[in-house]
Amino acid sequence: MIEMRDVHKAFGINRVLRGVTLTIPRGESMVIIGGSGTGKSVALKCILGLIRPDTGQILLDGEDVARAERDAFLARFGMLFQGGALFDSLTVWQNVAFRLLRGRLKRPKAQAREIAIEKLRRVGLTPETADLFPAELSGGMQKRVGLARAIAAAPEIIFFDEPTTGLDPIMAGVINELIREIVVEMGATAMTITHDMSSVRAIADKVAMLHNGKIRWTGPVAEMDDSGDPYLTQFITGSAQGPIEAVR
Amino acid sequence: MTFVLAPFAAVGRSTLAMLATIGSVAIYCALTLNHLLRPPFYFREFLSALLAIGYFSLPVVGLTMVFTGGALALQIYAGGARFNAESVVPQIVAIGIVRELGPVLTGLMVAGRVSASIAAEIGTMKVTEQIDALVTLSTNPLKYLTIPRVLAATLVVPLLAAVGDIIGVLGGYLVSTSRLGFTPAVYLTNTWDFLEAADMVSSLAKAAVFGFIVALMGCYHGMNSGRGAQGVGRATTNAVVSSSILILASNYLLTELFF
Numbered sequence: 001m002i003e004m005r006d007v008h009k010a011f012g013i014n015r016v017l018r019g020v021t022l023t024i025p026r027g028e029s030m031v032i033i034g035g036s037g038t039g040k041s042v043a044l045k046c047i048l049g050l051i052r053p054d055t056g057q058i059l060l061d062g063e064d065v066a067r068a069e070r071d072a073f074l075a076r077f078g079m080l081f082q083g084g085a086l087f088d089s090l091t092v093w094q095n096v097a098f099r100l101l102r103g104r105l106k107r108p109k110a111q112a113r114e115i116a117i118e119k120l121r122r123v124g125l126t127p128e129t130a131d132l133f134p135a136e137l138s139g140g141m142q143k144r145v146g147l148a149r150a151i152a153a154a155p156e157i158i159f160f161d162e163p164t165t166g167l168d169p170i171m172a173g174v175i176n177e178l179i180r181e182i183v184v185e186m187g188a189t190a191m192t193i194t195h196d197m198s199s200v201r202a203i204a205d206k207v208a209m210l211h212n213g214k215i216r217w218t219g220p221v222a223e224m225d226d227s228g229d230p231y232l233t234q235f236i237t238g239s240a241q242g243p244i245e246a247v248r
Numbered sequence: 249m250t251f252v253l254a255p256f257a258a259v260g261r262s263t264l265a266m267l268a269t270i271g272s273v274a275i276y277c278a279l280t281l282n283h284l285l286r287p288p289f290y291f292r293e294f295l296s297a298l299l300a301i302g303y304f305s306l307p308v309v310g311l312t313m314v315f316t317g318g319a320l321a322l323q324i325y326a327g328g329a330r331f332n333a334e335s336v337v338p339q340i341v342a343i344g345i346v347r348e349l350g351p352v353l354t355g356l357m358v359a360g361r362v363s364a365s366i367a368a369e370i371g372t373m374k375v376t377e378q379i380d381a382l383v384t385l386s387t388n389p390l391k392y393l394t395i396p397r398v399l400a401a402t403l404v405v406p407l408l409a410a411v412g413d414i415i416g417v418l419g420g421y422l423v424s425t426s427r428l429g430f431t432p433a434v435y436l437t438n439t440w441d442f443l444e445a446a447d448m449v450s451s452l453a454k455a456a457v458f459g460f461i462v463a464l465m466g467c468y469h470g471m472n473s474g475r476g477a478q479g480v481g482r483a484t485t486n487a488v489v490s491s492s493i494l495i496l497a498s499n500y501l502l503t504e505l506f507f
Contacts, residue, residue, distance in 0.1 A: 050380050074386045085381035087373075099385050103288065149385075 001026050002047060002157070002189065007056035009042055016042045017053070018213030024206075026061075029183050029190040031200050031221075033235060034210035035244065040193040041082075043210065044159055047191070048077065060157075071104060078155035078188075082162040084142040086134035092145050093130035096120060099153045119148040123178055140171040147175070151182055158183065160192040164199050176202035197236060200224075209235060211244065276468050280398055283391055293396035301362050301397070301463070302404035306411065308357050313345070313412040316353060317419025320344055325428050337428065338438040341420035346447045350413035352499050355458030358405055359491040363466035366397055367487035370470025371480035379471070394467040398460060405459025406452040413451055450506040457502060458495045465491035 002024040009017040016039040024030040034040050045051040047058055049065060058065040065073065086095050096116035099105050117127045123144040134142055143163065150158055163179060164172035176199050183190045183203070192203050200207060201221065208218040209232050217229045224236065234242030321341050328334045370393055373379050382389045417439060424430040466487045473483035 045380070048384060050383060071386050074384060077384060079381070079384045081377045081381055083376055085377040087378055087381070098387075102290070103386050 001059075001061055002191070003057075003059040004043070004047070005057040005059070007043070007046060007053045007058060009039070009046060009051065009053045016213055017046070019056070020210070020213070020215055022208055022215055022218065024189060024191055026189050027187055029180075029192070029203055029205045030208060031192045031194060031204035031206070032208045032210055033193075033195060033197075033200060034216075035195065035235070038210045039213050040210055041161060044161060044191065044193055048079070048159070049073070075099075075104065075153070076156045077159065078150035078153065078157070079159040080143070080146045080150045080161065080163055082165055084134070084146040086142060086145055086149070088134050090133075091130065092120070092125075092132050092134065092137070093117060095134065095145060096148045096152050098149060105153055115152065116148070119152050120145070122151070122182070123148045124174075139166050140168075140175070143167065143171075143175055144178070147178060147182070151186065154186065155188065157189045157191070158186075160190065160194075160203075162194055162196075163192065163203075164194065164196045169198075172196065172198065173202070179203050195235075197238075272472075273468055276471075277464060279390060280394055280464060280467075283388075283395055284399060288391060290392055290396050293392065294400055297397045297400035297463075298404055300365070301358065301401050301459075302408060305358050305361055305408055308361055309354050309408050309412045310415050312353050312357050313350065313416035314419040314422075316349055317341060317345055317416035317421075318423040320349070320416075321420035321423040321428065325424070334428075337420070337424050337430065338435045339442040341424075342417055342439045342443050343447065345416035345420070346413045346443060346451050348499075348503070350416050351409045351451050351454040351458060352495065354405065354409040354412045354455060355462065355495040355499075356492055358401070358408065358459070359462045359465075359495060360488055362401065363462045363469075363487040363491045364484050366463060366466025367470040367473070367484045368480055370467060371473030371483040374471065374473050375475060375480060389471070394464075394471075397467055398463040401459035401463035402456050403459070405462070406455040409451055409455030409458075410448075413448075446506070450502070453506070454499060454502050457498055461494045461498065462491045465494065 004020050004022045007017050007020045008015070020039075020043055022030075032040050032043065042051060046053045047065065049070070052066070060068065060073070060076075086092075087098070090098070093113055093116040094101065096119055097112040100107055100112040100115060101109070113130070117130055120127065120130060125141065125144055125148070129137070129141065129145075134145065137145065147163075160179060163175055167175060179190070179192070180203050182188075190203070192199065194200060204221040206219065207221050207224050209216045209229075211231055217227055217232045219227065224232065227233065230243050234244050321337055324337050324340045324344075325334055328336055328340075370379075373393075379389050379393075382392055421432070421435055421439075424435055425432050469483040469487040469490070473479045
């Protein structure tokens with residue numbers, strides 16, 4: 001279970017998070033929505049420890065993230081980055097097996113490669129792609145490789161940062177479906193940040209809307225459409241008129 | 249009132265910014281030294297850094313040194329002729345190249361070639377979130393990216409400088425024997441007899457420091473790169489400029505030390 005308690009974070013005079021409180025129960029898929037620049041990525045990076053919050057607490061299974069042993073802590077996470085963030089000096093399989101080739105999860109090369117190929121197959125890529133370099137792949141394929149890397153070491157918690165950005169609608173649908181399947185199959189806790197409503201409907205158990213550095217609304221995905229919250233309704237319908245200013 | 253204070257505020261701001269940069273470079277340097285010989289050690293990265301920094305810099309360093317040695321011989325001959333001391337060419341070329349020009353020019357050429365490429369590579373990795381990805385994959389970017397490069401540069405730049413020294417002396421030899429009428433055997437004997445072990449040691453020690461500076465500056469500016477293409481471009485420029493200046497400054501201090 002992940003808990004954020006009154007988390008604040010400012011960059012200079014720009015107060016990005018202004019008291020975020022959010023709980024993600026174990027095994028659930030939480031999707032955080034919100035416009036660009038509302039602090040979704042910052043919230044996610046705070047949980048991962050890539051950014052240190054100014055005040056507030058982040059707990060993982062009751063333990064303070066700031067005090068946890070880094071390696072053991074990070075070993076529980078997998079993350080799919082917005083642009084894939086694949087290492088372009090390494091081949092596809094070496095990217096997928098990155099964690100398995102070094103550090104505490106290190107295993108023989110042949111075995112790591114086998115696992116990588118198996119994970120690539122899971123995300124719909126053929127073994128032939130294993131020896132290509134990331135630059136040789138299309139955007140959709142890079143996302144798949146990123147997904148394979150995120151799940152390679154069987155993490156308990158998986159983060160997805162804008163998983164469908166830059167993909168065509170059909171490919172976005174495929175990736176959404178894959179994410180849903182994999183999260184259910186692994187029984188993992190998932191946290192996704194996105195502004196793509198089709199992703200929300202495909203991936204989420206629960207939805208939280210971040211606006212102005214605070215959680216504006218949170219609840220099950222089924223209740224999202226009849227929430228009665230004007231901010232959420234405007235976001236879902238994509239209307240230019242409403243309480244959220246169109247120019248930010 | 250603010251109108252009067254504005255220039256002072258500007259000076260203060262840039263002074264503070266400069267001090268902040270010096271502080272953060274010093275911290276980065278201390279962290280690097282602290283982790284330099286501690287596991288985990290990424291051997292593959294180390295080998296590829298050796299290749300990129302050492303082997304692929306050989307042509308640049310060789311060409312620089314052969315021309316410099318040749319020009320130095322001509323200048324010393326011309327200068328020496330003013331007080332009938334043309335015969336000192338081999339000795340002065342040897343001392344000039346080995347003690348000073350060999351390590352410094354090697355350092356500067358490597359600064360241009362290597363610190364720029366390190367800063368651009370790591371800067372791009374930062375902009376495309378690859379550094380964040382490393383962290384989430386339980387890998388310390390300092391250990392995975394910085395340490396192998398710094399260690400490789402510190403070890404391999406002295407070798408480059410040694411090769412550069414030899415090629416520089418060779419440049420002087422070629423010009424002296426073909427254009428200035430020196431006898432090959434005498435030129436070589438004079439060079440060899442004149443040089444002391446301390447000259448070579450100071451050359452190599454300087455080069456090791458320069459190698460450390462070049463890789464450290466490349467990594468530091470890459471890791472602190474701003475966003476986008478412009479950020480990476482600025483990081484690259486800063487890496488080259490700061491490593492060149494630090495090389496020249498530390499060269500003076502080291503010369504003072506060895507002298």
